Amino acid sequence: MEKRLSRTEMLFSLGFIFMLVIAVGAFFYGVKIGSDQTEAKLVENTKHLSANKTSSVTAYQQQDLVSFYHTVFLPYREFQTSLFETIHKLSSQQLTDVSSALKELSGVAEQKYNEAEHASVPKSSPLLENAQLQLLKSLRMFSEAAQRGAGSAKDLSATDLMKALMKDAYYTQGVKFAVAGQLNYYDSMLKWSASVNPNIPDHYDVKAVLTIQQWKPLPLTVKNKLMADQLNARKELSPFYPQDLTARVDQFITSGQAANMKIKTVNAIVDLLISTEAVRSGDFSQSKAQLYAKELLPQLPFFFPEKE
Structure with a gap:
C-alpha cells in the first residue's frame, strides 16, 4: 500500500515549496533593485554636472565623443x-586561488565604476547619457x-563554476547592459557623422534581414552602428x-567568400564569423587603409591607433 502523507507532512511540504518560490523571486527582485539603485544614484550624482548645460549646445560633438571614450568607455573596456x-584562466584551470581572483575582478569592476560614474556627459547628447548609465549598470552587475x-569557488570545480558564472543572473544582466551601452555609443557616432556630412543619415532602422547589396554602399559609421546592433541583439x-x-x-x-558560399545576407555572415570565432580585435586597423581610406570617422583612439 502507498503511504499517504499526514496533514503535518503535507503542510510542511507546501510550506517548503512556498518558501522556495519566495526565495527565487527575492533573488531576481534583488537583481532589479541593484540595477535600479545604480540608475537612481547616477542620475542624482550627475545632476550638477549638467546643470550649466543649455539646450542650445550642439549635440554629439566630436569633443564629447572623445571625452566619453576616455572617461567612460575606456574604463569599462579595461x-x-x-x-x-x-x-x-578559469576555463584553462590556470588560477591557483579562484576565490581571490574573482574577488579581485569584482574590485576592478568597482574601481572602474567609480571612475566612469563621475564623468561629465552633456545633456544635449542623450544617447551618450544613456550609454554611460548602461555601462555603469553593467559594471555593478559584473561586480x-x-x-x-x-x-x-570552494564548492564547485572550475568547469562547474564557469557554467554557474555564465548563467548567473547578475552576469547575464551585466552583458545585457554592456552591449546596450556600446550600441548607444556607436549610435552617437552616427549622429555626429550626420552633423558633419548631410549625406549620411542620422539614424538607420535595423532591418530583420540586411542583404549584402543593401550593406555595400552604406557609410562606415552606419555599418559600425549596425554591427553594434548585431552584437546587442545576440547579447554577445x-x-x-x-x-x-x-x-x-x-x-x-x-574576397568572394560570400558569393562562393551563396550567402546573400549580412546577418548570415555575422552568424558565421561569430560562431567560428573569426573576428579579432585589431581587424579594423589592418583593413582600414585598404577598405576605408576615405571614410569619415571621429578622432577616437580605436579608429586611429598611435602606430599610424
Whole structure:
C-alpha cells in the first residue's frame, strides 16, 4: 500500500515549496533593485554636472565623443579585458586561488565604476547619457556576479563554476547592459557623422534581414552602428569592437567568400564569423587603409591607433 502523507507532512511540504518560490523571486527582485539603485544614484550624482548645460549646445560633438571614450568607455573596456583574462584562466584551470581572483575582478569592476560614474556627459547628447548609465549598470552587475562566484569557488570545480558564472543572473544582466551601452555609443557616432556630412543619415532602422547589396554602399559609421546592433541583439560580449566585425564582414564579401558560399545576407555572415570565432580585435586597423581610406570617422583612439 502507498503511504499517504499526514496533514503535518503535507503542510510542511507546501510550506517548503512556498518558501522556495519566495526565495527565487527575492533573488531576481534583488537583481532589479541593484540595477535600479545604480540608475537612481547616477542620475542624482550627475545632476550638477549638467546643470550649466543649455539646450542650445550642439549635440554629439566630436569633443564629447572623445571625452566619453576616455572617461567612460575606456574604463569599462579595461574592466572587460580583466573579465576575459579571468574567464580564460578559469576555463584553462590556470588560477591557483579562484576565490581571490574573482574577488579581485569584482574590485576592478568597482574601481572602474567609480571612475566612469563621475564623468561629465552633456545633456544635449542623450544617447551618450544613456550609454554611460548602461555601462555603469553593467559594471555593478559584473561586480556582484564575481562576488557570488568567489563565494561558490570552494564548492564547485572550475568547469562547474564557469557554467554557474555564465548563467548567473547578475552576469547575464551585466552583458545585457554592456552591449546596450556600446550600441548607444556607436549610435552617437552616427549622429555626429550626420552633423558633419548631410549625406549620411542620422539614424538607420535595423532591418530583420540586411542583404549584402543593401550593406555595400552604406557609410562606415552606419555599418559600425549596425554591427553594434548585431552584437546587442545576440547579447554577445566580445573582446573585439563593432568596427572589427564590420571589417571582417567587408573582407568576407570582397574576397568572394560570400558569393562562393551563396550567402546573400549580412546577418548570415555575422552568424558565421561569430560562431567560428573569426573576428579579432585589431581587424579594423589592418583593413582600414585598404577598405576605408576615405571614410569619415571621429578622432577616437580605436579608429586611429598611435602606430599610424
